[in-house]
Amino acid sequence: MIVNVTPKIPTIEVQDLGRRPTSKFDISALLFLMKQSCKKNFIEIGTWYGKTTYEIAIKFPEKSIFTMDYIGEDLVLDPASNRALIKNKDDLCKFAHHLPNVHFIYANSHTYNFNKFKNLLYEIPDFFFIDGDHSFDGVKIDTEKAIAFLKKNGGGKIAWHDIHTKNLTQVPDYMQYLSKTEDIYYIKDTNIGFMNVKGK
Numbered sequence: 001m002i003v004n005v006t007p008k009i010p011t012i013e014v015q016d017l018g019r020r021p022t023s024k025f026d027i028s029a030l031l032f033l034m035k036q037s038c039k040k041n042f043i044e045i046g047t048w049y050g051k052t053t054y055e056i057a058i059k060f061p062e063k064s065i066f067t068m069d070y071i072g073e074d075l076v077l078d079p080a081s082n083r084a085l086i087k088n089k090d091d092l093c094k095f096a097h098h099l100p101n102v103h104f105i106y107a108n109s110h111t112y113n114f115n116k117f118k119n120l121l122y123e124i125p126d127f128f129f130i131d132g133d134h135s136f137d138g139v140k141i142d143t144e145k146a147i148a149f150l151k152k153n154g155g156g157k158i159a160w161h162d163i164h165t166k167n168l169t170q171v172p173d174y175m176q177y178l179s180k181t182e183d184i185y186y187i188k189d190t191n192i193g194f195m196n197v198k199g200k
């Protein structure tokens with residue numbers, strides 16, 4: 001089921017880092033969700049230049065902010081995502097690299113073994129922000145991996161970006177598909193949806 005929610009979210013001002021796909025309203029919603037339920041650490045799938053990573057990391061200096069991106073011919077992306085791809089590997093995460101709590105992981109999220117976090121003990125994430133491959137199959141793989149990880153590791157939250165984006169219709173399509181088996185929450189006036197995952 002999809003449930004529309006209207007929490008009172010204070011809008012934060014974001015740094016002027018140029019064009020950003022994730023608006024200040026979306027970032028405010030993410031920060032609000034994190035304040036509520038990110039007790040451990042945060043992982044973002046889809047870093048891009050690290051503009052959202054930066055905003056999250058400076059607001060939560062006590063948390064480890066993992067962020068993952070990848071450039072590779074094996075990426076199968078929808079056309080809109082393809083246009084936005086960064087060509088130069090060194091530009092990935094360039095706005096957030098310098099922050100001490102940011103850990104950039106250069107990896108394909110579809111094949112990455114998230115169990116690696118278990119070796120880091122206290123740095124296990126309990127909050128996934130999925131904003132990587134926006135194809136139906138891509139967001140499905142990332143979501144299923146995040147759900148499996150959270151179930152095994154005490155539970156947590158998953159947030160998605162682009163649940164309403166007009167030229168990325170496969171994300172809303174996947175949300176509809178997932179909502180047949182899970183409760184999904186859409187935060188009003190934002191492009192952010194989320195779900196809660198219980199630990200086993």
Ligand SMILES: C[S@@+](CC[C@H](N)C(=O)[O-])C[C@H]1O[C@@H](n2cnc3c(N)ncnc32)[C@H](O)[C@@H]1O
Nearest residue numbers: 022046047048052069070108109110131132133
């Ligand atoms: C829309 S951008 C992310 C924007 C960023 N979250 C922000 O708010 O500024 C999507 C990014 O996901 C990355 N991406 C796509 N598929 C991926 C995959 N399978 N593994 C890792 N990163 C991926 C792309 O390279 C691209 O940089």
